[in-house]
Amino acid sequence: MTAAVELKGVDKVFNAGRPGEVVALTGVDLTVESGQFVSLIGPSGCGKSTLLRLVADLIPPTGGSVTVAGKPARKARLDQEYGIAFQQAGLFDWRTVQRNVELPLELRGASRKERRERAEEMLELVGLADFAKHYPPQLSGGMQQRVAIARALAVHPPLLLMDEPFGALDEMTRERLQDELLRICARTGTSTVFVTHSIPEAVYLSNRVVVMSPRPGRITDVIEIDLGPRSEATRQSAGFFAGITKVRKALRRPSAAAAVLDEAEVSA
Numbered sequence: 001m002t003a004a005v006e007l008k009g010v011d012k013v014f015n016a017g018r019p020g021e022v023v024a025l026t027g028v029d030l031t032v033e034s035g036q037f038v039s040l041i042g043p044s045g046c047g048k049s050t051l052l053r054l055v056a057d058l059i060p061p062t063g064g065s066v067t068v069a070g071k072p073a074r075k076a077r078l079d080q081e082y083g084i085a086f087q088q089a090g091l092f093d094w095r096t097v098q099r100n101v102e103l104p105l106e107l108r109g110a111s112r113k114e115r116r117e118r119a120e121e122m123l124e125l126v127g128l129a130d131f132a133k134h135y136p137p138q139l140s141g142g143m144q145q146r147v148a149i150a151r152a153l154a155v156h157p158p159l160l161l162m163d164e165p166f167g168a169l170d171e172m173t174r175e176r177l178q179d180e181l182l183r184i185c186a187r188t189g190t191s192t193v194f195v196t197h198s199i200p201e202a203v204y205l206s207n208r209v210v211v212m213s214p215r216p217g218r219i220t221d222v223i224e225i226d227l228g229p230r231s232e233a234t235r236q237s238a239g240f241f242a243g244i245t246k247v248r249k250a251l252r253r254p255s256a257a258a259a260v261l262d263e264a265e266v267s268a
């Protein structure tokens with residue numbers, strides 16, 4: 001089966017050869033199989049968002065190749081092979097919830113009837129059917145985030161790219177949305193690449209947690225999570241805590257190496 005995402009030897013340098021050059025990513029190889037949920041975790045500035053933006057073809061790589069659904073990233077973007085949801089829900093305040101969700105379908109030239117039906121289906125899926133006629137400022141942060149997810153899924157993309165979508169939410173809302181997201185992905189068969197700072201969130205959601213190192217960003221570990229179908233009991237289970245410990249140790253490893261380097265520099 002074609003992988004949902006494949007990165008081979010990807011490098012990203014911002015401002016190459018100019019003042020302020022930043023080597024954001026180096027030698028990144030990553031495959032996300034179809035239907036998988038993969039989280040990216042790592043210290044601030046390690047290149048998680050950059051990696052996601054490369055997959056979305058919002059920026060080009062400096063080296064290597066990015067393939068989405070077997071196509072070059074640019075073709076995949078034009079074919080709307082993925083939906084995007086970021087930390088800021090990014091909704092248009094002057095459009096109703098329904099018309100926000102319809103937006104990607106409008107861009108695709110879908111008929112008014114198709115747009116309305118699809119938006120209703122998506123709002124049902126995220127539990128917001130009763131709020132279709134509301135405007136985003138009338139909704140809570142969690143509800144706005146669910147609208148953003150509905151919008152990202154409106155064209156039935158095989159892939160969902162999410163950059164800290166629940167980062168600004170309280171813990172209870174966050175856990176509820178995590179469960180909703182897993183339910184939606186299971187129902188629609190969507191593959192997901194999810195950026196987070198939260199170790200428990202990464203472990204709870206993912207089939208695989210990809211751990212990245214600080215500058216220049218590299219993948220240092222890929223941790224398989226095998227917890228079966230998630231439920232409230234999962235959050236209390238020994239397997240869940242074992243997963244958290246594994247990710248935490250993996251995150252410490254590169255920074256420990258950096259600390260040793262720093263000490264060497266200080267003592268030199």
Ligand SMILES: Nc1ncnc2c1ncn2[C@@H]1O[C@H](COP(=O)(O)OP(=O)(O)OP(=O)(O)O)[C@@H](O)[C@H]1O
Binds near residue numbers: 014015043
């Ligand atoms: N447009 C840009 N121009 C120059 N440098 C950039 C640009 N975008 C990102 N960078 C740099 O690339 C590196 C990686 O940034 P990125 O936003 O991908 O990190 P991140 O892991 O998502 O960080 P955080 O967890 O803080 O959101 C950082 O050093 C950042 O300053």
